[in-house]
Amino acid sequence: MAGILFVISGPSGVGKSTVRKEVMKRCSGLRYSISCTTRPPREGEINGVDYLFVDLSTFEAMKRQGEFLEWARVHGNYYGTPRKPIEEWLKKGEDVILEIDVQGAKQVKKNFKGGVFIFIAPPSLKALEERLKKRNTDREDEILLRMTNARIEMQCISDYDYLVVNDQLEEAVNKLLSIIIAERCRIRKPHFWGGEK
Numbered sequence: 578m579a580g581i582l583f584v585i586s587g588p589s590g591v592g593k594s595t596v597r598k599e600v601m602k603r604c605s606g607l608r609y610s611i612s613c614t615t616r617p618p619r620e621g622e623i624n625g626v627d628y629l630f631v632d633l634s635t636f637e638a639m640k641r642q643g644e645f646l647e648w649a650r651v652h653g654n655y656y657g658t659p660r661k662p663i664e665e666w667l668k669k670g671e672d673v674i675l676e677i678d679v680q681g682a683k684q685v686k687k688n689f690k691g692g693v694f695i696f697i698a699p700p701s702l703k704a705l706e707e708r709l710k711k712r713n714t715d716r717e718d719e720i721l722l723r724m725t726n727a728r729i730e731m732q733c734i735s736d737y738d739y740l741v742v743n744d745q746l747e748e749a750v751n752k753l754l755s756i757i758i759a760e761r762c763r764i765r766k767p768h769f770w771g772g773e774k
């Protein structure tokens with residue numbers, strides 16, 4: 578049976594990467610889709626692990642060649658999901674996690690049948706701002722832009738299948754794990770019992 582595509586969105590600094598990485602330690606059969614971005618790497622980020630860091634002309638060329646499942650401009654930089662590895666993993670029956678913004682999730686929903694859409698929200702906007710400041714990776718103006726965009730992104734919650742509030746980390750990790758387990762138990766195909774048709 579084909580794998581399941583899990584799409585995670587949520588405001589910058591809400592803890593998407595932290596929660597997802599912890600879930601991946603505890604759950605096998607999950608692949609993380611590494612996005613391409615024109616954003617410069619932050620200290621400690623590794624090319625090919627956190628992102629594929631590319632320049633704008635490379636990104637544009639990949640876009641033209643249809644290499645992205647979706648792409649969007651987020652907080653002033655471009656981000657895109659490489660299509661090929663995802664199609665191969667899903668075909669092999671491996672589940673895939675995308676960590677993408679709300680515009681990208683909309684495109685995936687439109688073009689891909691059967692994805693599971695999960696929104697991660699902060700307990701409050703104040704807590705979100707504190708996390709962004711404490712993470713210490715973005716300038717003050719970048720934090721301001723992320724907070725403005727957070728308010729817009731939160732308005733898209735109703736487009737998603739699940740909401741996980743990341744207040745206590747351990748609880749959020751358990752909730753995401755539970756969603757993945759439940760979705761894996763879901764009977765997805767009418768011919769499930771009769772094998773592939």
Ligand SMILES: Nc1nc2c(ncn2[C@@H]2O[C@H](COP(=O)(O)OP(=O)(O)O)[C@@H](O)[C@H]2O)c(=O)[nH]1
Nearest residue numbers: 589590612648649651656657658676677678681
């Ligand atoms: N549409 C889209 N959004 C992405 C992709 N990769 C990352 N993003 C989103 O871009 C935003 C900024 O990500 P990032 O630069 O890592 O900053 P952070 O959210 O502050 O950690 C986040 O909302 C990510 O979910 C992608 O391939 N496509």
Ligand SMILES: Nc1ncnc2c1ncn2[C@@H]1O[C@H](COP(=O)(O)OP(=O)(O)O)[C@@H](O)[C@H]1O
Nearest residue numbers: 589590591592593594595708712743744745746
């Ligand atoms: N439940 C939580 N409580 C407090 N801080 C958290 C929690 N989850 C994540 N963080 C911290 O918030 C910051 C942003 O997390 P990160 O995973 O980088 O967010 P995102 O990927 O959504 O941008 C990090 O410093 C992380 O350690």
